[in-house]
Amino acid sequence: MxxxxxxxxxxxxxxxxxxxxxxxxxxxxxxxxxxxxxxxxxxxxxxxxxxxxxxxxxxxxxxxxxxxxxxxxxxxxxxxxxxxxxxxxxxxxxxxxxxxxxxxxxxxxxxxxxxxxxRMWALRVPRRVQELRNKVRLARRDLTQSPGSPEPSVAAIAEHTGLTEEEVAAGLEALDSFSTLSLDAEVSADDDGYSLADTLGAPDGSYDIVIDRESAKEGLRHLPERERAILYMRFFEDMTQSRIADRLGISQMHVSRLISRSCARVREEAMGRRQGRTARD
CATH class of the missing domain: 1.20.120.1810 (Four Helix Bundle (Hemerythrin (Met), subunit A))
Structure with missing residues (x-):
C-alpha cells in the first residue's frame, strides 16, 4: 500500500x-x-x-x-x-x-x-436528510477532536446539535448511504450465490384478483336482487344460461341481456370509483 x-x-x-x-x-x-x-x-x-x-x-x-x-x-x-x-x-x-x-x-x-x-448519492435524497447528515458529521468531528476521545453516542450528538435522537439516527444512516447497491450483490458470505435480488418478491396474480373483487363489491350491492342472483348462479355456481332461464322461468335470451347489463353496471361503477381514487391521490 x-x-x-x-x-x-x-x-x-x-x-x-x-x-x-x-x-x-x-x-x-x-x-x-x-x-x-x-x-x-x-x-x-x-x-x-x-x-x-x-x-x-x-x-x-x-x-x-x-x-x-x-x-x-x-x-x-x-x-x-x-x-x-x-x-x-x-x-x-x-x-x-x-x-x-x-x-x-x-x-x-x-x-x-x-x-x-x-461516490455521491446515485439517487436524489431530500435536502433535509442532507442537512442532517452534515450537522451530524460536524458534531462528530467536534466531539472527537481530543486525542483518545470515544465515538460520541446518539444522545451526545443530539445534545450537541439540538436535534432529536431520531434525526441524529437518520443523519448517521445517511453518512454511509452514498451509493446504490446492485441487485446482484451477495447477501451472505457463503458460496451459495444468494443475491439481494433473491430476497425480492415475484409478481403475484392473486393481488389483482383481490383488487378486482373489492372494486366489484359496491357495484354488486347496488344491483337488483334478481340480477345479483343471476350473476351468482352464472359465475359462482357455473350454471349455463339455459339452466338459469329454466330455474327463473324466463328465456335464455333474457338471461343473456340481464348478465350483460349487470356486468356493465358493475364495471362502470368500479372504474368510476378507481378514477375518483386516483384523482384524490
Whole structure:
C-alpha cells in the first residue's frame, strides 16, 4: 500500500524544510531530488527516487486527507486516495514551474474531492436528510477532536446539535448511504450465490384478483336482487344460461341481456370509483 512505503535511502537529500516561508512541517525540501528525477531516464534508479519522494511527501497527503474525515469514508481509505493524488502530482510535476507544494496540494485535494463526487448519492435524497447528515458529521468531528476521545453516542450528538435522537439516527444512516447497491450483490458470505435480488418478491396474480373483487363489491350491492342472483348462479355456481332461464322461468335470451347489463353496471361503477381514487391521490 502507498502509505507503507519505506524511508529514504542514504545519500538522498530529502529533508524537512527549514525555510521560514513554509507553512507546514510536512513540506520537506526536495527541490534537488525533483531536479534529479526530472533528468533521469525510466529505470530502477528513477523508480527508487520516485518512491523516496512519495514517502517524503506522504505526511502532507495524509494531512489533506484528514480535512475530509467524518464524511462517510474511513480515514484510511481517504489516505489511500490522497496518496494516489500525490503519486500523480510527482509524476506530472515540472520543477521549472514553481514549488512542488503549490502544485501538489490542489492535485491531491482534487483527487479526494473526485473520490467523493464519484461516490455521491446515485439517487436524489431530500435536502433535509442532507442537512442532517452534515450537522451530524460536524458534531462528530467536534466531539472527537481530543486525542483518545470515544465515538460520541446518539444522545451526545443530539445534545450537541439540538436535534432529536431520531434525526441524529437518520443523519448517521445517511453518512454511509452514498451509493446504490446492485441487485446482484451477495447477501451472505457463503458460496451459495444468494443475491439481494433473491430476497425480492415475484409478481403475484392473486393481488389483482383481490383488487378486482373489492372494486366489484359496491357495484354488486347496488344491483337488483334478481340480477345479483343471476350473476351468482352464472359465475359462482357455473350454471349455463339455459339452466338459469329454466330455474327463473324466463328465456335464455333474457338471461343473456340481464348478465350483460349487470356486468356493465358493475364495471362502470368500479372504474368510476378507481378514477375518483386516483384523482384524490
Amino acid at each position: 502507498l502509505s507503507d512505503m519505506s524511508t529514504s535511502r542514504p545519500g538522498t537529500d530529502v529533508r524537512p524544510a527549514t525555510s521560514p516561508g513554509r507553512s507546514h512541517d510536512d513540506a520537506p525540501d526536495t527541490a534537488e531530488a525533483f531536479t534529479r528525477l526530472n533528468a533521469l531516464e525510466d529505470g530502477p534508479e528513477r523508480e527508487a527516487l520516485r518512491d523516496e519522494l512519495v514517502t517524503a511527501w506522504l505526511p502532507m497527503a495524509h494531512r489533506i486527507a484528514g480535512r475530509f474525515r467524518d464524511r462517510g469514508e474511513s480515514l484510511e481509505d481517504l489516505r489511500q486516495v490522497a496518496a494516489l493524488g500525490l503519486v500523480k502530482a510527482i509524476d506530472r510535476y515540472d520543477p521549472s514551474r514553481g514549488a512542488f507544494e503549490s502544485y501538489a496540494v490542489p492535485t491531491i485535494t482534487g483527487e479526494v474531492k473526485r473520490h467523493f463526487r464519484d
